[in-house]
Amino acid sequence: MSLHLLEKGYEPKEVERRWYAYWEKEGLFAAEDVSDKEPFSIVIPPPNVTGVLHMGHAHNNTLQDILCRYRRMQGYNVLWMPGTDHAGIATQNVVEKGLAREGKNRHSLGREEFVKRAWQWREEYGGLIIEQLKRLGASCDWDRERFTMDEGLSKAVRTVFVKLYEQGLIYRGDYIINWCPRCRTALSDLEVEHEDHNGHLYYIRYPFEKGKGGIVVATTRPETMLGDAAVAVNPNDKRYGGPEWKTVILPLMNRRIPIIFDEYVDMRFGTGALKITPAHDPHDFEIGLRHNLEPIKVIDEDGRMNEQAGRFQGKDRFECREEVVEALSEEGLLEKVEPYQHSVGHCYRCKTTIEPYLSRQWFVKVKPLAEKAVVAVKTGATRIIPDTWTKTYFEWMNNIKDWCISRQIWWGHRIPAWTCENCGELIVAMERPTVCPACEGSALVQETDVLDTWFSSALWPFSTMGWPDDPQTLKTFYPTSVLVTGFDILFFWVARMMMMGLHFMKEVPFRDVYIHALVRDAEGKKMSKSTGNVIDPLYVIDEFGTDAFRFTLAAFAAQGRDIKLSEKRIQGYRHFINKLWNASRFSLMHLSDFEPDESGQDAQDFSLADRWILSRLNGVVETVTKSLDEYRFNEAASALYQFVWHELCDWYLEIIKPLLYGTVTLSDGTTKMSSPRYVTTRFVLWSALNETLRLLHPFIPFVTEEIWDKLPGTEGSIMKAEFPTTSDARDDREAEEAMEVLTGVVSGIRNIRGEMNVMPSLFVGAAVQSPDKGERELLERHRDMIVNLCRLKSLQVTPPDKRPASSATSVFGNCTIFVSLKGVIDFELEQGRLNKEIAKITKELDGIGKKLSNKDFLQKAPQEVVEKVREKGEGLAEKRNRLEENLGKVSQLAGNS
């Protein structure tokens, strides 16, 4: 047994651990800030520190790793920048849950202590997902790992904030924002998830102050009426108007509120009268501004009714809704209640119903930033792939609204703004000022809010590279080559990176944005913990091995379509890994003493099979390269799968087996392994395996490294090997065409064997008749191959001749194939076979006949198409003739027997 032999079964766990440790130790993931090589860079979409590796991460990072390994092998200076995101609300929630278990809460702890606890948590658990990414094989430059709350990144955040403020692009103001009463913080519009909800539409009568009757308004949220400041109707609404249309009395509160006229009101909806609650509805707020209405807050930060809500004070907002309805009903002011479906906003973190809420917040004025980001995509400075997302991107960018960036939580970048308690001056600065520049007072209070987590993520491509300093990293690797991400964060993240990158770096953050699909369960449902349909990537890795998992993800990563993942599919690709392993095992058995130098580098006697497999390999190199360049991962993966299994294993290895085992007589009469053909074949086998491994490495890094290590004539890690390139010398149409004839004949014979129920162990005689002399010579030259692959005891190659007795027939191209079945032939079975085949051909010929009798087709179709159809028709007709002839004979014999 040689050192080079592989174990019988592939053991992913041990191999993966060993090689990953080796790669890290050898520094093979490291990027160089200064290098002659062309740069290629990717910044990782930073997972939340609270995150545990899920399918989305696995998919996303597998694709990135494929690109990085591919480019590294192509000789690029690759930087894959890793890191994690501090995930403000998510992390705060996790830490708060921990406190709750201890019977504490963040308020009892105090801000400073709480933040300390959060850091502790991150030190302890924050590295988990990084370790999980390593198990996936991710080749990030881990020495550069960053965290959004690092000192450097925090400096970048403050710098950006101060500059945008100075440029008038950040402002503070009182507006309606989305408030989560559970998280007790504001949220941006994007952080609100809308869901249809079966609610009610309540019709409430507001009596006129003077005169009889009143006006009926419709609302889905009756509890907000307590804060109503007016009732609005459309000025064009002819139904409404008159002397009493001035003031109504707000029921339950007995407050006088005006009737106002505003075109915003839709006359067709409800009663055409709209109650206006400026403090609890964004449109009402706008209308309130137009009409100088006083906003009255009736709900507090916890979602409870406040002191302005009269007797409902202290009630929960939903409880209050029921009581208000009841009270109105008692007073006879509830006209009617209709079931009504409408969309309700929920917090994306905790799913609590969002409260539109008037409060003082910080905003980014995004329009000027968005314009540049639109131009960058329009001009192609950044490409979005697949292109269908470009439209979505424009749509959103063109309708973008100001971004609320302040959050009332404690974990995050605290807003660098101070208020002078003496004179009220607002100071925005990098560091805490010593005195107020306006009054020189020293009582300065820092803003308590922190920034939206996405604010720091928006700077990720340049903040991770050392901005606002100007290090070499930034010069070498910005703009990054490509961003790989899911569409779910196209707006949250990609769009904002575009805006910030362009504004501060004067250059797009990435050349390409590759948007991949979502991983779903086998039924196509989104994987979620609550549904219980999640497949844990770590379980998959343990069960099937990382390589099988990665290959599955790549194979299913068709552009624009979601991935429906099931264990069964991963299992299928584990079989592929196993196949590769065993093909390599077989090859290594015969290559253990191989030395590349002894090889037939300049061997002249490549066999047809040698030329064919090298030509096919060349084709795969071309496909894989092209596909990866265009982010068509699935096309690259399936080309490799097809090649390895159905060309290399099914045909090439089977063809060369007798030669390798020394059981075949060579043309020079020797069976010695020193014969030139043996040497050449070993060289071709070695080359094919060697290059196939390199092609496969970006997809399945572990198993390829393990085999590479055992393959003679390779040095160092496969990571450092060159990615194969195409070679015109290997492109061999002639060999491919010749092989088509040979494999066609072999398949023809096998087909007869299979269909006629010939025992696989039985050796049979066969004859091939062809009118083509060149073809006969080809068959003669490769008779050993045919005999061997078809388990024949004899093979006769002749010009068209008499039909051998007791034989079954098949036709391929010019060749009529006979398999002698003396004594075992079932004539009826053979008749059935032939009839079926003839019927199939007849159907096809009908279609061709129709085409060829169509004058328009003959006239207007390109000449080569017409010629092709004609040739095909002739071929088929000839084939049918030969089959019919044989059918006639067989029928006679069947009748005789």
Added chain:
RNA sequence: AGGCACGUAGCUCAGGGGGAGAGCGCUACCCUGACACGGUAGAAGUCGCGAGUUCAAAUCUCGCCGUGCCUACCA
């Protein structure tokens, strides 16, 4: 409400104007010295429906039906 995708073999999906493809599953035979996580052979589809463009449509255009997703301020 608007937008975007997708309806191809039992299942999951490639393909994308001139010959219907793959994997899994299924059927039959086979443990042949890399591999039963394997081999050989086989069955299986009106390419959602209807029009249009074209000599030619699964493929392009329009409409319809169905499914999914995203965005939206009609109370």
